[in-house]
Each structure stands twice: as structure tokens, then as C-alpha cells.
Amino acid sequence: MVIDTIGNVLAVIPKILLLDWRFANHTISPSTESYLVDYFEARQPIVGKTQAQLNEYAPHHDLSRLVHNRNVAWPYRTTIGLLTTLVIDVMLPSRVFPWGNYYNPWTNMMHLYSDDSPIALHEAGHAYDINRRRYKGTYAILYIVPFFDLFFEMQASREAIHYLKETQDHDMEARAYKVLYPTYGTYVGHYLFPPIGTVAGVAAGHITAGRRRPSNSTVIERCPPRHRPRSVRPTLSSWTMPLSPRQIKPLRPHRRLRLTSLPQPILLRPSCRPPIVKFLRIWP
Numbered sequence: 001m002v003i004d005t006i007g008n009v010l011a012v013i014p015k016i017l018l019l020d021w022r023f024a025n026h027t028i029s030p031s032t033e034s035y036l037v038d039y040f041e042a043r044q045p046i047v048g049k050t051q052a053q054l055n056e057y058a059p060h061h062d063l064s065r066l067v068h069n070r071n072v073a074w075p076y077r078t079t080i081g082l083l084t085t086l087v088i089d090v091m092l093p094s095r096v097f098p099w100g101n102y103y104n105p106w107t108n109m110m111h112l113y114s115d116d117s118p119i120a121l122h123e124a125g126h127a128y129d130i131n132r133r134r135y136k137g138t139y140a141i142l143y144i145v146p147f148f149d150l151f152f153e154m155q156a157s158r159e160a161i162h163y164l165k166e167t168q169d170h171d172m173e174a175r176a177y178k179v180l181y182p183t184y185g186t187y188v189g190h191y192l193f194p195p196i197g198t199v200a201g202v203a204a205g206h207i208t209a210g211r212r213r214p215s216n217s218t219v220i221e222r223c224p225p226r227h228r229p230r231s232v233r234p235t236l237s238s239w240t241m242p243l244s245p246r247q248i249k250p251l252r253p254h255r256r257l258r259l260t261s262l263p264q265p266i267l268l269r270p271s272c273r274p275p276i277v278k279f280l281r282i283w284p
């Protein structure tokens with residue numbers, strides 16, 4: 001699709017910085033979908049109302065979610081939530097612009113444009129982090145406070161890596177270090193004379209990731225009872241759970257993942273976005 005090609009080209013700088021050609025490649029494979037579905041199931045009921053849009057531009061749906069998202073108090077949704085959704089989800093969508101993947105806490109909607117499972121889990125980790133809080137709106141708005149975003153980003157990446165350790169998916173855990181560490185470096189770096197600081201942060205992330213090795217420990221205590229080993233993980237197209245009217249058509253170029261009977265989460269995006277976008281965005 002032409003629009004996806006444009007999005008791919010515009011994201012060339014983040015791709016190079018992160019050494020990840022899957023970043024903003026605007027195509028989501030069944031494998032990445034499968035990771036997301038398994039994660040949603042594993043983190044029920046916390047992310048039960050979160051939804052995910054897979055390389056999709058559907059502003060009417062985002063606005064509808066903003067109206068009906070009872071997870072966040074209306075004063076937040078009618079102010080910062082409305083501004084964020086209009087700018088990021090409606091006017092400057094990542095379907096075209098290279099802002100990357102993200103989770104919008106005001107709509108409780110995750111937006112994924114990269115066929116990279118660690119990134120998908122990171123965004124889902126944002127949803128998990130927010131939805132487990134009692135005062136979700138108050139917690140979410142802290143993201144725009146300088147330096148607090150570093151805490152949020154670390155929480156999401158830790159959750160993604162922790163999940164991969166839980167499921168003993170060592171190969172993907174190793175990839176998560178390579179993808180999520182440099183991404184986190186962009187968040188640290190933009191506080192240090194960007195873009196030079198951003199590049200330095202990414203470099204530090206790559207170096208740190210190179211020293212990490214996947215865990216071989218068996219951490220199963222938090223593993224949910226219904227969790228299945230990765231070897232038998234289903235794809236969305238083979239899903240047999242009562243997802244209620246299947247809202248995903250796996251082979252379409254862009255899809256929406258609505259797990260109405262499962263949890264559904266908010267947003268993430270590997271940085272390299274202008275400060276103003278970051279501010280408005282609320283969720284990387």
C-alpha cells in the first residue's frame with residue numbers, strides 16, 4: 001500500500017538508529033499478533049478492556065473509545081485526553097508519520113506499526129502498567145512530567161522482558177534486549193542535548209544490550225494458569241477462544257485487535273519524535 005511505503009521511508013532514521021528494519025515497517029505478522037494475544041490472555045483481567053490497532057488508521061474508533069473509556073475519569077479525557085487523541089490519533093497518525101508505536105491511555109488503545117514482538121509487548125506493558133493502577137488517569141498524566149517518562153518506559157520494558165522470562169522464551173528475550181535497550185536510550189538521550197544526546201543514548205543502549213544474555217532460570221510463579229508454552233501458541237487465525245465476534249481479519253494489511261473477552265491495552269513508541277510530539281503524545 002502506498003501509504004505504508006511512505007511511512008516506511010519516513011521512518012528510515014529511527015530504523016538506522018535502532019538497527020531495526022522492522023521498526024515502523026507497517027506490516028504485522030501472525031507471529032507478532034500471536035505474542036500479543038498470548039500476553040493479553042496471560043494478563044487478564046488487568047488488560048481486559050484494552051484494545052490494539054494493528055497498522056490501522058481509524059480516528060472515529062479512537063474518538064469513540066475516548067468517549068466510552070470509563071477507566072479514566074472524564075476530566076482527564078475531555079482535556080489532555082481529547083488534545084492527545086486529536087493530535088496523535090487523528091491529525092498526525094503514525095500510520096504515516098514516523099512517531100512509531102504507542103499506547104494511548106486516554107482511549108486505552110494500543111497502536112502498533114512494527115512487526116517486532118518485543119515492541120508489541122512493550123506497548124502492551126504500558127497498558128498493563130496503567131490498568132493495574134487504582135487512579136489510572138492521575139497516574140497516566142505523570143508521563144508528561146519531565147523525567148517521569150523514563151520511569152514509565154522502564155516499567156513497560158521490564159514488563160515485556162519479565163513476560164518473556166516467565167514464558168521461557170529465551171530467543172525472544174535476547175531480541176528484546178537488542179530492541180528495547182536502544183529504544184530506552186532514546187528517551188534518556190533526548191534529555192541530553194538532542195539529537196547528539198539521543199544518538200549517544202542509543203549507542204549506550206546497543207552496548208548494554210550486547211552484554212545481556214537471556215535468562216535460563218525457570219521463573220513460573222507469576223505464570224498464569226491458562227498460559228500455554230510458546231510451542232503451541234496459536235495465531236489469531238487459529239484462535240479458538242471465545243473472542244466474541246472475531247474482529248480481526250489476519251490477512252488484511254491493517255487490522256484491529258479487539259479482545260473483547262480478553263484484556264486489551266494502551267501505547268508505546270520507540271522515540272526519535274520531536275519534543276512537542278512527545279509532550280502531546282502522552283505515551284511513547
Ligand SMILES: [Zn+2]
Pocket residue numbers: 122123126152153156267268269283284
Ligand atoms: Zn514505551
